[in-house]
Amino acid sequence: MKKSLLIIALAVSIISCNKEQTASTSTELKTAYVDTAKLMEEYTEAKDLDAKFKSKSEAEAKKFEVEEANFKAEVANFQKNAQANGQAWAQQKNAELEQRQQRLQYAAQSVGQKLQMEGAAEMDSLVKSVKSFIKDYGKEKGYDYIYGTGDAATVLYAKDQYDITKDMIKLLNDKYSKDSKKEPVTEAKKEEETKK
DSSP, rough: OOOHHHHHHHHHHHHHHHHHHHHHOOOOOEEEEEHHHHHHHHOHHHHHHHHHHHHHHHHHHHHHHHHHHHHHHHHHHHHHHHHOHHHHHHHHHHHHHHHHHHHHHHHHHHHHHHHHHHHHOOOOOOHHHHHHHHHHHHHHTTOOOEEEETTTTTOOOOOOOOOOOHHHHHHHHHHHHHHHHHHOOOOOHHHHHHHO
């Protein structure tokens, strides 16, 4: 009798465990993915950021083109007058020109690095903002997981029905459009906000 009660209790516990496993596996996880490369290509703020730094880079390049043209003219003038002014003058002027050329190269390199660092910092800030937006979106829409695909793919396969990239692009562009209509945030205002 004790054996039969023990067997019945064991059977009931096994059946109830099976029911719990079945119940937990029957609930589907809500998942989606975002093609991050496509998102950054089509996100208006990312495009604007890219255009901004392209414009800054081109403006700086034009400044250096003028300085380079002036330097080349001075070199041509030096070469023309080197014979007439003597060897001592030519050596001194050549040393001055070499120093000036080095300063120009250093200045161009310095400006390029500065622009690159500024662009990287702003892009990092943009990426953090997009990640935060996607996280909030996932919570709001009840997703269990949102995966990222693209350059640093974390998904090897996904059905197209789980792709929410277009939704993200539209929502982010709408949000950016609304935010850009507000008063632009200047560097001085950013500093004031960080002091508060």
